[in-house]
Amino acid sequence: xxxxxxxxxxxxxxxxxxxxxxxxxxxxxxxxxxxxxxxxxxxxxxxxxxxxxxxxxxxxxxxxxxxxxxxxxxxxxxxxxxxxxxxxxxxxxxxxxxxxxxxxxxxxxxxxxxxxxxxxxxxxxxxxxxxxxxxxxxxxxxxxxxxxxxxxxxxxxxxxxxxxxxxxxxxxxxxxxxxxxxxxxxxxxxxxxxxxxxxxxxxxxxxxxxxxxxxxxxxxxxxxxxxxxxxxxxxxxxxxxxxxxxxxxxxxxxxxxxxxxxxxxxxxxxxxxxxxxxxxxxxxxx
Numbered sequence: 001x002x003x004x005x006x007x008x009x010x011x012x013x014x015x016x017x018x019x020x021x022x023x024x025x026x027x028x029x030x031x032x033x034x035x036x037x038x039x040x041x042x043x044x045x046x047x048x049x050x051x052x053x054x055x056x057x058x059x060x061x062x063x064x065x066x067x068x069x070x071x072x073x074x075x076x077x078x079x080x081x082x083x084x085x086x087x088x089x090x091x092x093x094x095x096x097x098x099x100x101x102x103x104x105x106x107x108x109x110x111x112x113x114x115x116x117x118x119x120x121x122x123x124x125x126x127x128x129x130x131x132x133x134x135x136x137x138x139x140x141x142x143x144x145x146x147x148x149x150x151x152x153x154x155x156x157x158x159x160x161x162x163x164x165x166x167x168x169x170x171x172x173x174x175x176x177x178x179x180x181x182x183x184x185x186x187x188x189x190x191x192x193x194x195x196x197x198x199x200x201x202x203x204x205x206x207x208x209x210x211x212x213x214x215x216x217x218x219x220x221x222x223x224x225x226x227x228x229x230x231x232x233x234x235x236x237x238x239x240x241x242x243x244x245x246x247x248x249x250x251x252x253x254x255x256x257x258x259x260x261x262x263x264x265x266x267x268x269x270x271x272x273x274x275x276x277x278x279x280x281x282x283x284x285x286x
Contacts, residue, residue, distance in 0.1 A: 021213035021221050028210045028223045030159045034113065034134055036212075036220035037157045041114035049094055049120050055257060058124050059099040063151050063181045064273035065262035068249040070100065075179045075247065075277050076147055082106040085146040088171065090135050090164075090180075091153015095121035095128075102128050109145075111135065112153070136163040143173045150180040156224055159210070161232075165239035169280050178241065178278045184248065184271040187261065188226045194263030199270075232276060241278035249273050 028036070041048075056062055061070035070076060076087075083105030089098045092110035094117060101108040111131045112118050118130045133139050135154035148168050155161050168178050189205040191198050206228065213222040227235065236243050251267025258264075262272050 021215060023211070023213050025207075025209040026212050028159060028212050028220055028225075030136070030163070032220050033157060033159045033210075033223040033225070034136070036223045038113045040213075040222040041112075042116040045093075045114055045116035045120060048117075052259065053094070055259070056094070056096045058094075059096060059103060061097040061100040061151070063247075063275055064249060065257075065259035066249040066251050066267060066273055067255045068247075068273075068275075070097070073247070073275075075245075075275065076149060076177060079104045082147075086144065088138075088140070088145045088148040088168075089153070090148060090150040090168070091155075092121065092130075093117045093153070094124055095126060095130065096124075097149060097151055098128055099124070099126050102126060106147075109140075111138070136160070136167060138167045138171050140171045142170055144171045146173055146176055148172060148176065148178040150178075152181055152183070155180055156182045159223075159225060161225075161227065161235050162239050165235055165241065169240045172280045174280060176280045177244075178280070179275065180278075181273050181275040182232070184274045185227060185229045185232065186270060187272060190261075190266075190270070192261035194258045194261055194266060196265070198261055198263075198266050229274065232274070236276060236278050240281055242281040243276065244279055245275075245277040247275035247277065249275070 063073065076082065082101060085106045087101050087106045087108045089095065089108055089110045092098055092112045095110035098108035098110035108128045109131060110121060110128060111133055113134055115132055118132055121130050131139065136158060154164055158164055172178060186205060189201050189203055191202050208226050210226065211224045212220050214220050233243060248271040251264055256264060266272065
């Protein structure tokens with residue numbers, strides 16, 4: 001059953017993208033980050049789907065801007081073994097990945113913090129549930145899913161990724177696999193530019209101060225959090241997962257597109273995406 005998110009009060013649609021936001025680096029806590037990013041994705045979902053919808057497709061499972069496809073990667077397992085599996089997609093957006101999973105015979109649930117992104121999922125269609133919720137407080141019973149996945153969803157935007165990881169572990173069955181992709185941590189040391197200016201180090205890789213866009217009153221309207229590669233691995237292990245693989249997709253020759261700071265120029269020289277393949281292990285450390 002699909003539950004439609006509440007419509008926007010504005011009959012002409014959601015407010016437009018942020019145009020006067022000031023970019024800065026400052027602390028941002030759990031509540032502020034969630035509030036800012038829920039609003040940002042609601043405001044920018046239309047533009048995002050228009051700009052990237054062709055690349056993402058309606059029912060492809062793409063792990064990142066490099067174009068690594070789950071059909072080839074099989075990070076969740078062979079497609080023939082997905083049939084009948086209960087799969088949670090976190091940060092689903094328009095649920096392209098969940099739609100691909102459903103086509104393989106899986107039983108996906110697509111979750112996102114943004115109502116507007118899920119409205120795009122409804123527009124495209126599908127016979128699986130859509131759930132609007134925060135990844136740090138999953139509205140599911142323990143051991144509800146066989147697999148979980150997240151392609152650039154939730155984890156780059158939360159102040160405490162262990163809250164999300166422990167929630168995912170809670171809803172996975174013993175031995176369940178969680179695969180998630182994020183911006184490769186090394187990219188934080190470079191400007192977010194697709195051209196030559198994005199090839200020179202401009203900041204410390206070890207500076208974990210969040211990137212924040214804020215309005216004139218200093219209220220955050222977008223937040224992204226940096227974790228080093230070591231941080232990510234420690235978060236995974238401390239949350240009760242075993243790290244099975246760490247995939248750093250190379251930029252393929254066929255991909256000539258740019259996506260924000262991702263481009264063929266940078267992709268041939270620097271990793272842009274990190275994919276963590278994890279399996280539910282022991283109890284999380286305290």
